[in-house]
Amino acid sequence: MKINDVILKTITKAVVLIIITFGIYLFFSGHNSPGGGFIGGLVLASAFVLLFLTYDVETVSEGVPISFKKLSAFGVLLAMVSGLVPVFFGQPFLSQSFGYFDLPIFGKTELATVTIFEAGVALTVVGVVVNIILSISEGSNKWKP
Amino acid sequence: MNNLLILPMLLPVLAGVTLIFFRSYGRFQALISLAVMIVVAGLSIYLLIDVQNNGIMRLDFGGWEPPFGILFVADTFSMLLVVTTSIVTIICLLYAAVAAGRKMVTLYFYPSVLFLNAGVIGSFMTGDMFNLFVCFEVMLLSSYALLTLGGSKRQLREAIKYVSINIVSSWFFLVALAFLYGSIGSLNMAHIAARVAENGQEPILTTVSIVFLIVFSLKAGLLLYFWLPGSYSAPPAVTSALFGALLTKVGIYALFRVFTLIFPHQPDITSAIIGVMAALTLIGGSLGAVAFNDIRKIAAYNVIISVGFILVGLSIATPNAMEGAIYYLVHDMIAKALLFLVVGTMVLLTGTAQIEKMSGMMKNYPVLGWTFFISMLTLAGVPPLSGFIGKVFITEGAIDNGSYVLLALSLISSLFVLYSLLRIFKDCFWGETIVSRDEQPVLRKGILWPSLILVGLTLALGLGVELWAPFVENAAYTLLHPEVYIDAILGDGR
Amino acid sequence: METLIILLVGVLTAVAIYLILSRNVIRLILGTAILSHAVHLLILTMGHLKTGDVPLLGEEAETYVDALPQALILTAIVISFAVTAFILVLAYRAYQDLGTDDLNEMRGVQDE
Numbered sequence: 100m101k102i103n104d105v106i107l108k109t110i111t112k113a114v115v116l117i118i119i120t121f122g123i124y125l126f127f128s129g130h131n132s133p134g135g136g137f138i139g140g141l142v143l144a145s146a147f148v149l150l151f152l153t154y155d156v157e158t159v160s161e162g163v164p165i166s167f168k169k170l171s172a173f174g175v176l177l178a179m180v181s182g183l184v185p186v187f188f189g190q191p192f193l194s195q196s197f198g199y200f201d202l203p204i205f206g207k208t209e210l211a212t213v214t215i216f217e218a219g220v221a222l223t224v225v226g227v228v229v230n231i232i233l234s235i236s237e238g239s240n241k242w243k244p
Numbered sequence: 245m246n247n248l249l250i251l252p253m254l255l256p257v258l259a260g261v262t263l264i265f266f267r268s269y270g271r272f273q274a275l276i277s278l279a280v281m282i283v284v285a286g287l288s289i290y291l292l293i294d295v296q297n298n299g300i301m302r303l304d305f306g307g308w309e310p311p312f313g314i315l316f317v318a319d320t321f322s323m324l325l326v327v328t329t330s331i332v333t334i335i336c337l338l339y340a341a342v343a344a345g346r347k348m349v350t351l352y353f354y355p356s357v358l359f360l361n362a363g364v365i366g367s368f369m370t371g372d373m374f375n376l377f378v379c380f381e382v383m384l385l386s387s388y389a390l391l392t393l394g395g396s397k398r399q400l401r402e403a404i405k406y407v408s409i410n411i412v413s414s415w416f417f418l419v420a421l422a423f424l425y426g427s428i429g430s431l432n433m434a435h436i437a438a439r440v441a442e443n444g445q446e447p448i449l450t451t452v453s454i455v456f457l458i459v460f461s462l463k464a465g466l467l468l469y470f471w472l473p474g475s476y477s478a479p480p481a482v483t484s485a486l487f488g489a490l491l492t493k494v495g496i497y498a499l500f501r502v503f504t505l506i507f508p509h510q511p512d513i514t515s516a517i518i519g520v521m522a523a524l525t526l527i528g529g530s531l532g533a534v535a536f537n538d539i540r541k542i543a544a545y546n547v548i549i550s551v552g553f554i555l556v557g558l559s560i561a562t563p564n565a566m567e568g569a570i571y572y573l574v575h576d577m578i579a580k581a582l583l584f585l586v587v588g589t590m591v592l593l594t595g596t597a598q599i600e601k602m603s604g605m606m607k608n609y610p611v612l613g614w615t616f617f618i619s620m621l622t623l624a625g626v627p628p629l630s631g632f633i634g635k636v637f638i639t640e641g642a643i644d645n646g647s648y649v650l651l652a653l654s655l656i657s658s659l660f661v662l663y664s665l666l667r668i669f670k671d672c673f674w675g676e677t678i679v680s681r682d683e684q685p686v687l688r689k690g691i692l693w694p695s696l697i698l699v700g701l702t703l704a705l706g707l708g709v710e711l712w713a714p715f716v717e718n719a720a721y722t723l724l725h726p727e728v729y730i731d732a733i734l735g736d737g738r
Numbered sequence: 739m740e741t742l743i744i745l746l747v748g749v750l751t752a753v754a755i756y757l758i759l760s761r762n763v764i765r766l767i768l769g770t771a772i773l774s775h776a777v778h779l780l781i782l783t784m785g786h787l788k789t790g791d792v793p794l795l796g797e798e799a800e801t802y803v804d805a806l807p808q809a810l811i812l813t814a815i816v817i818s819f820a821v822t823a824f825i826l827v828l829a830y831r832a833y834q835d836l837g838t839d840d841l842n843e844m845r846g847v848q849d850e
Contacts, residue, residue, distance in 0.1 A: 137812065172264035179258055192250040193306040231823040235830075374810055381817045388824055392831075400832040401844045404763065407825050411770045412758070414821075418777040418814060425807070426784035 136217030140224025171226025178219030464495025481588020525552030565641025572634030604677030
């Protein structure tokens with residue numbers, strides 16, 4: 100039986116973009132208001148889950164040829180290394196610092212090292228959540244990379 | 245502040261995640277994990293000596309001063325255990341490099357072992373109750389992965405029980421944390437201890453301490469050990485050696501930490517309960533050890549007996565008993581790894597774990613036989629091996645305190661240990677040789693070396709007691725004088 | 739408000755214990771999931787449910803809620819999420835290999 104899912108597929112194409120944008124917005128807004136790497140990562144992962152529901156795992160794996168296991172490992176690595184960097188400057192492990200810079204387009208912008216740590220968290224969350232969904236749904240055998 | 249403190253936990257994590265990228269390179273994974281654990285061992289020995297000379301050290305993550313931030317603390321007790329953990333892991337990794345099959349390696353065996361280590365070491369070093377919970381979970385998640393690795397029917401069945409038991413015990417942990425936070429308003433161990441000491445240990449706090457007792461007893465196998473024999477006997481030799489050597493010890497460490505640092509003020513309640521539980525554990529473990537014919541089960545019940553024995557030391561809590569418990573804790577990590585590796589090798593060679601199906605292995609594998617013999621002696625506490633000194637000190641402590649029932653039970657349990665292992669030795673190694681010399685399965689080259697190193701270690705620890713006695717003395721002193729720990733963490737900020 | 743939430747925690751715990759005590763693996767897993775939700779609520783209540791502003795948003799508010807329990811719960815949720823996912827996959831594998839989802843049939847020693 101062929102399911103008529105034109106509406107679902109059309110809407111998904113638009114909504115996935117919105118979800119990803121929202122996820123990235125949440126990720127950056129986490130610096131001094133609610134949000135952050137963990138929540139941003141969860142929202143990004145939900146975009147993938149929606150794609151899995153609408154299309155199937157094979158189609159998505161062709162479009163996104165990355166291994167989510169390795170993505171989460173990379174995330175942990177990024178977070179840990181960003182925590183280790185201050186050690187070389189004589190600061191305690193996981194210390195963060197920030198400063199204000201004049202950037203061409205944005206004007207005066209606050210740049211903080213905690214963003215790197217948060218990026219690691221976000222990547223880990225995306226990787227782990229998608230991985231879990233794939234293994235529960237038995238999609239991990241079909242995931243190519 | 246000393247940034248070196250984070251490395252014993254951080255290096256295994258970093259190495260573990262890096263190894264995920266090298267899934268199919270078995271030899272490379274083994275080499276990297278060995279190298280990392282050797283570095284960790286060296287580092288922790290350096291830290292141990294540093295702590296011994298300069299007092300307790302701490303590292304506040306991100307520069308958040310206690311009691312606000314998360315911190316790592318190194319005192320002699322925790323560093324002794326970290327050193328032993330890393331050494332035992334090195335030896336288990338050596339065994340794995342020889343014995344582990346290709347399938348196990350590609351299923352992330354080495355990363356799991358490294359994460360397990362990170363969890364164990366983190367639990368030993370953390371100075372924050374909630375962080376202790378997180379480290380426990382890191383350790384447990386990797387132990388779930390290790391237990392199911394390979395996925396035989398027996399492993400799957402035991403894993404379901406093991407995971408559900410641990411979920412429930414984690415739930416108890418969170419409940420205890422919630423009530424502790426609700427009544428004290430802090431999660432920093434030293435801060436909690438200071439507040440409890442100032443305001444007195446009220447009934448609600450004693451109740452919370454009992455909930456903690458339940459949690460850690462479930463993890464340590466103190467009285468609540470019903471899950472232990474099944475899940476420790478299911479996985480392959482390396483994994484059960486790691487489990488037997490490390491996992492229960494983390495529970496024991498947490499019991500020592502919580503009941504000497506935070507809740508030592510009502511000994512007539514808490515120590516009495518721990519004493520009764522330890523006594524029942526000794527009895528139950530002894531009965532189990534002589535009741536079964538499966539050598540892996542017998543080894544698992546020996547873990548339970550030693551848990552009871554160490555907790556006798558905590559219950560008595562005189563300086564002698566404390567020192568004895570620490571001696572025995574360190575000894576037991578090494579001796580249990582040895583026992584499980586030898587038993588695992590026996591199962592690997594004969595393809596069975598039943599005593600009655602093995603016989604006369606001494607003729608085919610003399611080195612294995614004598615290694616087993618020594619592991620039996622050291623577990624029973626025969627001098628000059630390392631088990632002896634711990635038993636002597638706990639016995640002295642029990643006599644000082646007049647706890648003759650506990651004393652009698654712990655000495656009788658040693659006889660049961662000896663009997664249960666002697667039965668394996670007599671029936672499996674002596675008697676008629678079933679398999680002729682030509683048909684015997686070949687002992688893989690190098691598979692006995694890890695066990696021999698452990699034999700050397702237990703002998704060295706026994707003969708060189710003088711060398712590590714100052715560390716144990718210092719550790720026992722810190723445990724019995726919580727104000728030393730509190731002052732080192734909170735300083736003048738109290 | 740605290741009393742109500744504590745009662746809710748009690749009800750959730752009772753439901754969870756009922757589910758955990760049943761013989762079906764899936765019910766056991768659902769039970770553990772509900773159990774962890776109950777304890778998350780308990781931790782939240784332990785930080786007092788006073789009405790205050792969100793911490794971090796600004797420095798003008800007169801009272802803030804305690805932010806620590808929320809951080810603790812977030813961590814605990816992540817952990818229980820991972821563990822639940824693990825045990826779900828495990829139960830599925832066990833069902834495939836052992837051919838049963840009945841805990842009573844998983845006791846046996848038949849394949850030893």
